[in-house]
Amino acid sequence: MAEKSEEKETMPEVGAVVDGEVLRFWEPEPAASPPEHPCPGCTVREDTAWHAGIDGGQCFKCGQLYCGVCAKAAEKARALKELLPPCVVCKAKVGETADEDFSRLIGLLTDTDRLDTRQVSAAKCNLAYMYANGAGTSKPDHNEAARLYSEAAAEGDDPRAQTNLGFMHEHGKGVGQSYSEAARLYGAAVVKGYANAEFNLGLLHEDGLGVDQSYCEALRLYTLAAEQGDAKAQSNLGVLYMEGCGGIEQNLDQALRYYKLAAEQAFPNAQCNLGSMYAAGEGVDADPEEACRLYRLAAANGHAEAQFSLGCMYANGTGVDQNYSTASRIFVSARDLGYAGATDALHSLYPLLFAVGVAVKVVGLAKAPQLNGQHGIVWTSAAAPGRLSVLLSGAEKPVAIRGENLMLKQPDVKVEYVV
Numbered sequence: 001m002a003e004k005s006e007e008k009e010t011m012p013e014v015g016a017v018v019d020g021e022v023l024r025f026w027e028p029e030p031a032a033s034p035p036e037h038p039c040p041g042c043t044v045r046e047d048t049a050w051h052a053g054i055d056g057g058q059c060f061k062c063g064q065l066y067c068g069v070c071a072k073a074a075e076k077a078r079a080l081k082e083l084l085p086p087c088v089v090c091k092a093k094v095g096e097t098a099d100e101d102f103s104r105l106i107g108l109l110t111d112t113d114r115l116d117t118r119q120v121s122a123a124k125c126n127l128a129y130m131y132a133n134g135a136g137t138s139k140p141d142h143n144e145a146a147r148l149y150s151e152a153a154a155e156g157d158d159p160r161a162q163t164n165l166g167f168m169h170e171h172g173k174g175v176g177q178s179y180s181e182a183a184r185l186y187g188a189a190v191v192k193g194y195a196n197a198e199f200n201l202g203l204l205h206e207d208g209l210g211v212d213q214s215y216c217e218a219l220r221l222y223t224l225a226a227e228q229g230d231a232k233a234q235s236n237l238g239v240l241y242m243e244g245c246g247g248i249e250q251n252l253d254q255a256l257r258y259y260k261l262a263a264e265q266a267f268p269n270a271q272c273n274l275g276s277m278y279a280a281g282e283g284v285d286a287d288p289e290e291a292c293r294l295y296r297l298a299a300a301n302g303h304a305e306a307q308f309s310l311g312c313m314y315a316n317g318t319g320v321d322q323n324y325s326t327a328s329r330i331f332v333s334a335r336d337l338g339y340a341g342a343t344d345a346l347h348s349l350y351p352l353l354f355a356v357g358v359a360v361k362v363v364g365l366a367k368a369p370q371l372n373g374q375h376g377i378v379w380t381s382a383a384a385p386g387r388l389s390v391l392l393s394g395a396e397k398p399v400a401i402r403g404e405n406l407m408l409k410q411p412d413v414k415v416e417y418v419v
């Protein structure tokens with residue numbers, strides 16, 4: 001016992017390593033008022049599974065709750081693999097696999113006498129999340145997930161459970177589809193200041209699903225979540241301020257501010273929209289290089305509109321050296337992600353990439369594989385002006401190759417799309 005109290009008085013330094021394990025990962029600010037249930041990891045925050053909109057953590061071995069910041073630090077350490085933090089209370093290491101997490105949670109919930117209500121709710125939420133995502137189970141089981149969320153939402157009044165159950169109602173997974181039931185559950189979690197619920201209810205208000213349509217109410221809810229650091233909410237808030245719809249006055253300063261906050265968290269939609277503000281010089285001095293940088297970040301995250309916009313920057317030589325070949329590659333990617341304008345953009349690049357008389361090599365042609373590897377000359381006929389074909393060497397008639405791969409017979413220039 002004496003040993004335990006001594007441990008509490010002397011918290012290890014941040015980054016201190018004992019037996020190959022890092023004991024603390026961050027230095028908390030002193031608390032204004034002592035928390036009701038101190039997190040054992042930092043002692044200055046609530047040991048809740050939902051603190052200030054950040055999901056907290058739980059030791060699946062003993063059920064102890066940690067604050068959101070400690071949970072994030074442990075998650076990071078788990079990703080690094082070598083530095084697995086032990087639970088401060090039971091000294092068990094963080095589980096290494098989903099299977100291990102799953103069997104620990106099952107064990108925890110078969111003997112709940114030593115846990116308090118919040119710990120039981122958190123364990124049910126964590127297990128429900130695994131069922132919903134098929135982690136640790138052979139396949140997703142939405143019915144079991146909804147059952148566990150319902151229990152935690154009702155018995156524990158747990159805002160994370162209410163929000164996730166609301167989401168299942170919104171999408172009709174494991175429970176009947178109902179926007180109004182989703183809105184009711186989100187509302188119960190919004191009262192407790194849970195950021196995910198604020199964002200989700202904001203979306204329902206924006207679209208008028210299960211609640212009255214109201215951009216102003218969406219703005220109010222997004223702001224609550226955004227001020228807690230929720231990137232999705234920051235991004236949507238930026239859009240509302242940018243567009244100034246439904247009684248909301250356009251405010252480019254606010255749009256810029258919220259896009260920046262979300263972009264700093266690598267949220268692709270915000271990176272793309274912020275890029276467009278820099279490209280157009282809207283609400284900020286025009287800066288095409290900065291626009292390209294932001295488009296590139298979002299494009300790398302698979303954002304189709306950002307890819308399209310970046311392709312346009314390359315095609316026009318704005319903020320970057322003009323390069324039709326790179327532009328066409330990027331447009332192909334945007335088109336494959338279903339971006340509507342990308343096909344037209346490719347068509348308009350075609351005559352720039354290929355001129356009559358340019359030597360090409362056929363590559364990757366699926367419908368006529370026997371033509372692959374053959375060389376030819378881009379050719380047009382008087383009968384169909386503007387429609388380019390490829391006259392293969394040795395062939396008697398030109399072969400029209402459309403929508404497949406050709407390669408320019410120039411060093412290292414690959415063209416991935418031809419009309």
Ligand SMILES: [Zn+2]
Nearest residue numbers: 039042067070
């Ligand atoms: Zn903590």
Ligand SMILES: [Zn+2]
Nearest residue numbers: 059062087090
């Ligand atoms: Zn533990």
